[in-house]
Amino acid sequence: MDRIAQAFARARANNRAVFVAYLCAGDPDQETSLAACRALIESGVDLLELGVPFSDPLADGLTNQLAAQRALDGGMTAAGVFALVHRLRTEFPELPIVFYTYYNLVFSNGVGAYVRAAREAGVDGMLTLDLPPEEGAELSAACAQEGIKTVLIVAPTTPESRLPIIARAATGFIYYVSREGVTGVRDSVATDMPAAVARIKAHTTLPVVVGFGISKREHVAEVAACADGVVVGSALVNTIRDHLADRAGIPAAMAARARDLVAGVSRSAVPGP
Amino acid sequence: MAVAPAPAPPASARLSLPDSAGHFGVYGGVYVPETLMTALSDLTAAYEIARNDPAFQSELRHHLKEFAGRPTELYFAERLTAHCGGAKIYLKREDLLHTGAHKINNALGQALLAKRMGKKRIIAETGAGQHGVATAAVCAKFGLECVVYMGAVDMERQALNVFRMRLMGAEVRGVEAGQKTLKDAVNEAMRDWVTNVRGTHYILGSALGAHPYPMMVRDFHRVIGQEAKEQLRQREGRLPDEIIACVGGGSNAIGIFYDFLDEASVRLIGVEAGGRGIKRGEHAARFEGGKLGVLQGSKTYILQNPDGQIELTHSVSAGLDYAAIGPEHAYYRDQGRIGYAYACDDEVMESFQLVSRLEGIIPALETTHALVHGLKRAKEMRKDEILLINLSGRGDKDVNQVAKMLGVTLR
Numbered sequence: 167m168d169r170i171a172q173a174f175a176r177a178r179a180n181n182r183a184v185f186v187a188y189l190c191a192g193d194p195d196q197e198t199s200l201a202a203c204r205a206l207i208e209s210g211v212d213l214l215e216l217g218v219p220f221s222d223p224l225a226d227g228l229t230n231q232l233a234a235q236r237a238l239d240g241g242m243t244a245a246g247v248f249a250l251v252h253r254l255r256t257e258f259p260e261l262p263i264v265f266y267t268y269y270n271l272v273f274s275n276g277v278g279a280y281v282r283a284a285r286e287a288g289v290d291g292m293l294t295l296d297l298p299p300e301e302g303a304e305l306s307a308a309c310a311q312e313g314i315k316t317v318l319i320v321a322p323t324t325p326e327s328r329l330p331i332i333a334r335a336a337t338g339f340i341y342y343v344s345r346e347g348v349t350g351v352r353d354s355v356a357t358d359m360p361a362a363v364a365r366i367k368a369h370t371t372l373p374v375v376v377g378f379g380i381s382k383r384e385h386v387a388e389v390a391a392c393a394d395g396v397v398v399g400s401a402l403v404n405t406i407r408d409h410l411a412d413r414a415g416i417p418a419a420m421a422a423r424a425r426d427l428v429a430g431v432s433r434s435a436v437p438g439p
Numbered sequence: 440m441a442v443a444p445a446p447a448p449p450a451s452a453r454l455s456l457p458d459s460a461g462h463f464g465v466y467g468g469v470y471v472p473e474t475l476m477t478a479l480s481d482l483t484a485a486y487e488i489a490r491n492d493p494a495f496q497s498e499l500r501h502h503l504k505e506f507a508g509r510p511t512e513l514y515f516a517e518r519l520t521a522h523c524g525g526a527k528i529y530l531k532r533e534d535l536l537h538t539g540a541h542k543i544n545n546a547l548g549q550a551l552l553a554k555r556m557g558k559k560r561i562i563a564e565t566g567a568g569q570h571g572v573a574t575a576a577v578c579a580k581f582g583l584e585c586v587v588y589m590g591a592v593d594m595e596r597q598a599l600n601v602f603r604m605r606l607m608g609a610e611v612r613g614v615e616a617g618q619k620t621l622k623d624a625v626n627e628a629m630r631d632w633v634t635n636v637r638g639t640h641y642i643l644g645s646a647l648g649a650h651p652y653p654m655m656v657r658d659f660h661r662v663i664g665q666e667a668k669e670q671l672r673q674r675e676g677r678l679p680d681e682i683i684a685c686v687g688g689g690s691n692a693i694g695i696f697y698d699f700l701d702e703a704s705v706r707l708i709g710v711e712a713g714g715r716g717i718k719r720g721e722h723a724a725r726f727e728g729g730k731l732g733v734l735q736g737s738k739t740y741i742l743q744n745p746d747g748q749i750e751l752t753h754s755v756s757a758g759l760d761y762a763a764i765g766p767e768h769a770y771y772r773d774q775g776r777i778g779y780a781y782a783c784d785d786e787v788m789e790s791f792q793l794v795s796r797l798e799g800i801i802p803a804l805e806t807t808h809a810l811v812h813g814l815k816r817a818k819e820m821r822k823d824e825i826l827l828i829n830l831s832g833r834g835d836k837d838v839n840q841v842a843k844m845l846g847v848t849l850r
Contacts, residue, residue: 221617221748224626224735225472225633231616244746269470270733274747296470296733300460321474323636328476343474347634 169262169290170315170338173212174373174394183390183431185210186375187424188266188399190217190233191250192242193406198413199237200250202406205417207258209424214254215293215397218247218267225268225295227350229400232407244271248287255288264291264317264338272297272305281308291338293317299335306335317341320366322358333370340366341397343378344389350379350400360392386430398427456770461650464773466766469649470733475629478636483651485556490658495555499548506580507536507543509662513670514830518797519814526680526820528813530800530830531667531695538573540803540832541660541691546573546642548659550581553640560584560639564628566593566621566687567758567805568600569832570644575609585609588627590619593757600836618751621687621761625735645688646765649736653766660694667827668698675825681706681816684829685808686779687723687758689765691831700776709768710812712754713781719744723752724781725764726772732763739766755784755844756804756837782811790814791834791841803832804840 167175177184187206192199203214219234219242226234251263265284272280272294284292292314297305299318309316315338320329322345332340344359359376366374376389377397389396405423409416461467461483469479489495503509512535516528533541546563553561561583565571571587578585587604591613594601604611617623625648632641646656671679682699684692686709699705714722722728725740732741734749742750742762754760771777782790787804790811795801802810806829813828820826834841842849 222622222626222734224629225474227630235616238748268733270741270743270749271747273738274730274732274743275745295472296736298469298471298473298476300476301468301470319473321472321476323474323477325477332473347474347630 168313168315169260170213170264172260173262174339177212177394177431181433183393183433184212184373184375184395185386185428185431186213186215186377186395186397187211187402188215188217188397189402189406190219190230190237191247192219192237192240193233193403194236194410194413195240196242196246196250198416200253201417202420203254204257205421206402206424207261209421210428211424213262213264213395215264215266215399216247216251218265218271220268220271223268225349227347227400229403229407230349233403248283251287251289262290263288264293265289266293266295269294269297277304278308281305281312281314285312285314289314291315291317293319293341295319299331302335309337319343322362326365329366329369333372336370336372339373339375339395340370342366342374342376342393344376345378347378359389363393383427383430386427390431390433396431401427456767457650457654461654463653463767463770466737466739466769467650467653468738469736470738471649471736472633474633474636475649478632479649479651481556486552486651486655489552489555495551499551502547502551503544503662507547509536510666511535513667513674516798519794520817522797523814523817525817525822526824526826527822528817529671529679529825529827531663531827533663533691533829533831534800534802534806534833538569538576539835540569540573541663541694542570542573542644543576544662544694545644545656545659545690546570546577549640549642549655550577550583553583553642554581556640558638558640560586560635561642562586562588562628562631562639563642563644564588564621564624565644566590566624566760567756567803568593568597568604568836569758569803571609571611572600572603574642574644575604575607578609579607586631587611588614588624588631590614590621590624592619593621593624596840597757597836599839620752620757622735622749629735645690646693646767647688647735647737647763653737656690657693657697657767660690661697663691663694663829664696664698667695671825671827677825678702678705679827680704680820680824681708682827682829683708683710683809683813683816685710685759685805685831686764686768687712687761687805689768691829693765693767695829696777700771707777708812708816709777709779710808711764711779711781712756712759712808713783714753714755715784717781720751721753722781723754723760723762725762726779727781729764734763737763737766739769740764755787756808758803758805759808780812782808786811788841788844795834800830801834801838802830803834804837806831807834
């Protein structure tokens with residue numbers, strides 16, 4: 167079993183949802199970013215979603231845009247992202263790492279070469295935000311060849327007719343964005359989320375995670391009750407943003423924030439809906 | 440003068456492009472977040488019905504005539520022709536359209552489509568402000584809510600257009616991200632669309648982005664070439680030998696070229712922005728140093744660094760200051776059907792003044808790129824040849840910036 171499937175199996179065995187944490191690789195610099203990732207993992211995060219910083223992140227809200235900008239300004243490069251993954255992979259051999267990226271970064275020097283480099287660094291999956299299944303054949307083939315899993319998004323606007331297409335293209339898990347719009351913290355979880363998760367599950371045996379805007383432990387618990395995993399991104403990225411003047415303090419702040427949120431994934435602690 | 444035989448249009452590739460998924464060969468396509476996939480397929484379906492609906496086409500023709508001022512004149516530039524001493528220079532006067540540029544053709548078409556789709560809110564991006572002004576005008580006319588995204592740098596260099604949009608009731612939102620120019624405005628417009636997709640139509644202003652935009656925008660501008668072809672036939676009894684247009688995203692160029700693609704004797708040249716010269720970050724000539732990539736919905740030639748990060752661009756003209764070129768242009772460049780050149784800022788400043796002085800026409804800085812190359816080509820061509828230049832927009836919006844660059848203080 168691959169690392170992604172193992173993480174979901176472990177969580178299921180423990181009656182909890184997988185906690186997926188997002189950070190932008192290299193935000194605000196390589197060493198701090200590594201330390202922040204380490205703090206997340208040591209605080210109980212099950213799966214790390216690493217944003218690969220892109221100059222034009224059009225699916226991201228301001229929080230993630232600024233994080234990408236900080237990372238690029240801090241000197242992050244493609245080679246730097248792979249180096250970061252490699253160090254995490256060495257320290258945490260069981261941890262699933264998924265790239266959250268834009269297609270030009272994958273495509274520009276050859277999809278095959280990029281995916282091979284990702285696998286060699288220790289990447290387990292790829293979520294390519296601006297690559298719908300209709301254009302994804304080349305990346306899917308390269309990922310299949312290298313044993314990297316594909317992660318696909320389902321949006322609230324996705325009609326029933328597209329679900330089989332998306333389900334066929336996904337090999338790792340499916341990510342349901344609980345809100346229309348770009349990434350960013352929201353005040354509440356969308357009310358139709360449980361039904362949407364059920365609708366997706368009718369088309370796939372892969373795990374379904376839910377994200378976009380989850381920032382409180384109660385929201386984590388709400389999602390954990392009906393989905394296989396919970397994604398928290400902007401709330402963690404904001405922790406970096408709030409500590410830019412004290413970079414050495416970022417790992418401790420990140421650990422505190424993550425521990426609070428991770429506590430929400432346990433289903434035994436919270437009654438289901 | 441011999442009338443060129445009108446050959447039956449060959450069953451060329453032109454008529455079948457893009458394919459049903461929006462591809463022009465390897466270019467184009469639909470590279471967008473999942474949230475937009477349904478909006479784009481709904482738009483494609485609505486447009487397919489509209490383009491084949493005589494009622495839609497006749498309504499569009501009506502507004503193009505009464506509101507926009509079509510057909511535009513084909514003007515023989517006598518003094519420019521004498522100045523160059525070569526080919527006869529004709530200018531297709533899209534600058535005479537309402538709001539000052541060809542952009543209104545597409546804005547009208549898409550606004551009518553949005554109405555048919557029941558969308559009450561319109562968003563748009565703008566660089567030089569011409570597309571924003573055209574969109575603001577059609578939204579005022581049809582009573583639609585209008586939000587225009589514009590880079591903060593462009594808002595400053597095109598302050599007049601910002602005020603024009605606001606006068607017509609549009610909300611202009613400044614974009615502070617990235618380089619604060621056209622590309623960043625497109626990102627922000629797409630973010631808005633991702634968020635408000637159900638009730639909003641995005642009037643994209645160039646032959647760029649995800650399918651169906653490159654096809655749809657081209658179709659709405661195709662009238663430029665159709666008119667010019669007929670006007671030249673009446674005036675000269677033949678086809679032009681060469682057609683030149685400036686290329687940012689490439690909407691005015693594909694609009695005037697399209698009906699000549701099957702006329703093998705007609706050379707077609709697009710002119711990109713050479714900025715301060717072809718050095719990284721100093722220009723916007725995608726075919727000079729760009730490479731194949733994916734940006735803002737489409738696979739095409741893009742100025743990017745070795746990692747695939749999008750490069751900074753520069754042009755004196757905000758409307759050409761963009762890192763990607765429309766996918767159909769990339770396709771016809773590969774086919775060798777359309778050639779590409781570039782013009783630099785200093786040449787543009789010179790021709791801007793020359794054309795103003797010799798013809799009494801102040802061209803937009805974007806358009807002046809086509810004129811720079813056109814004047815060079817006219818000198819190389821024979822006197823019995825005909826050069827058609829698309830005068831895509833007027834330069835009123837640019838006079839403040841030009842005065843500043845020339846060191847003239849306007850009071």
